[in-house]
Amino acid sequence: MTDRDAVGTMAERFTATYRIETPRSAREAAEAMAGEQSASTFVDVEAETADLQERHGGDVVDVTEIGRAPEPTLPGATPEPGDVDEYVRAEVTLSLPLENVGVSVPNLRTAIAGNVFELQSLSGVRVLDVDVPPEYGEECPTPAFGVDGTRELIGVRDRPLIGTIIKPSVGLAPEETASLVETLVEAGVDFIKDDELIADPPYSPFEDRVEAVMSVINDHEAETGKKVMYAFNVTGDVEEMIHRHDVVRDAGGTCVMVSLNSVGLAAVRELRRHAELPIHGHRNGWGALSRCPQLGFEYTAYQKLWRLVGVDHLHVNGLENKFAESDESVIASARAVQDPIPGDDGALPVFSSGQWAKQAPATYERLGNADLLYLSGGGIMGHPGGPADGVAALKQGWEAATSGIPLEEYARDHEELRASMEAFGDDE
Template structure:
């Protein structure tokens, strides 16, 4: 029987000879240790040792990116940055995301031979499919539940992020649903505050969503933040389902990939995956994990929606990085693990044209907080301005020209201005 592998690609920085450094990585994460042991026979290595696929030198630098690396005797001051690809035998961990993570990440980041190490991509074998069936809804299912079959799904976040009483939340949701939004989400800060516990929140929100739907014939999708301990996830999911809700949200780093996968096994609703805390895993370019690897793990575990920041956002991430993230999510995975890119942060009618030019797709969820709620003529005009901006972009008409006959867009452009050139041309 042919052996299967998970292929992991890394960016490393090391003062040691690169091929030796790669061998240390492979040994540490499979059959080897710091010294030869009697049990590491040729048979064991043939069965379970990680294999070096390639080591490619990228550049040589003179200063280490991270502290703590030891240098070899006679070190000349060079630090080698390389792309290293390793194959890990699937049989070592089987269909288990937690044990996969222990293998492809594990102790690697602590090895003293490295002054930088970053997991940048993973290739997963089909054997994972039976244990992890992936997202249940993706773009098609989300469009069906939101009732949006053309253009981007336009959404917003309840603001203030935290602090609203049940009564204040109900009034806010009523106004947003009446504004014609396709999608509303809880902020990641707001799951079950003591002054607005989850059970009461679901009841208040769904009453307003249903009242507006009865009047308009259109039911807004609301992503309830069910983040909590493992037993709370199921209880909160069931509450949303029983109340007629159509989406749940979790903070992926808070519940972990195993928690996400457990939720996906019983969930009957799209799972909106928020990546808050992601910055601490990725912000340093020579540490942690790159989004192409991360998003594959999230899709494997069942996330239907995944945040990617946005072009010209308030966060540090470059436009080029955001574009790569969207492209990664849209790349086929395991024959159909489809997910929805969620663009959020600093979004308004101003950002639509560049977003569409850069991404070339409307298969996304465009979430604007202030860009909708702070529109001079209110949230309903904010929603219309977002839709008008996307219509203009898809017709290859400038927003300025389109705004001449669309007052909501005109007011949005006047309010939110234009992205500064330096910001719009961020590279990375």
């Protein structure tokens, strides 16, 4: 198999970029990957003609060595430890024919991230990116709402969308959830979501929860004109998700949430084709795909697949979060979500995990814009002045950030922000 100049043929092919580790040469490993993910197998077979390889074979576009490691990251690679002195690390880009997968994002994922993870020639493999031509994205469902559509539904244009999560995560009956929602909507929040751990449990049947919560939200809209967006967790079988979407829609709701990794690309694609509401994509389980630097996915590649099947909002953690992700990774993820891809001009990044006013200036400075959903649990519910002051403090923190005024200075004339900093700030 030889390199192929992709210029002029990209409309018929897509590319995938990886970071690999191998006990062999990087070129040899890349060739094995291209063959495994396209038309070749480990032995010659009669039907593998030159013509078939020309039409359906994978090509190695680029191999760039980036380092060496004394020991393998993952077990099972051959030659085995002791048989080689070091393991080569490299970035490789493969080109594969679109005809192999058609307009099918689940099969696109298989082509870039299938058996490649099990190859004996690799002791590490991570999908860094995937690029498809414009016509491919145009044929995919892609987000129906994204940033602008979500802003229009909520009625907020000039600042980040401020939201929160129902806590405790589990255990609240529908009426208890509705009581908490009443407190939150009166506090001035823009967005509320179910926790990912609650969908349709016996203690809180989905339809009962929707009825109770939307009664509060609809009454609040009638009194104030403001429609708070609530993302109901519809995660389940495909038929269940579609039915639950319709329950939310018919009750006047404006968003549904899905645990992406639990239901898969095909299920989300079907929901998107039916949906009349934004899809809030929760990435719980992401750590299993990302925490080992030599295995799994970069978020750049991962989020593209979900946007191609129509997810409008995508979680990216937040700065100084409670999880293992670095601030650099969070910002890179948020930028990736906002960057246009074929068929989609940008989705809405969702910042969460330990967020309060403190992180607003750094988030704004590093991201460069305020097109985001900023979720805060304790920062709202734990504010010493109550939830209304918690929401006000978050808005004031973002006012300071977008105006270029230090929080400490802005807090002198804004009591809610000052109280938040006194309650949640450190001793520095």
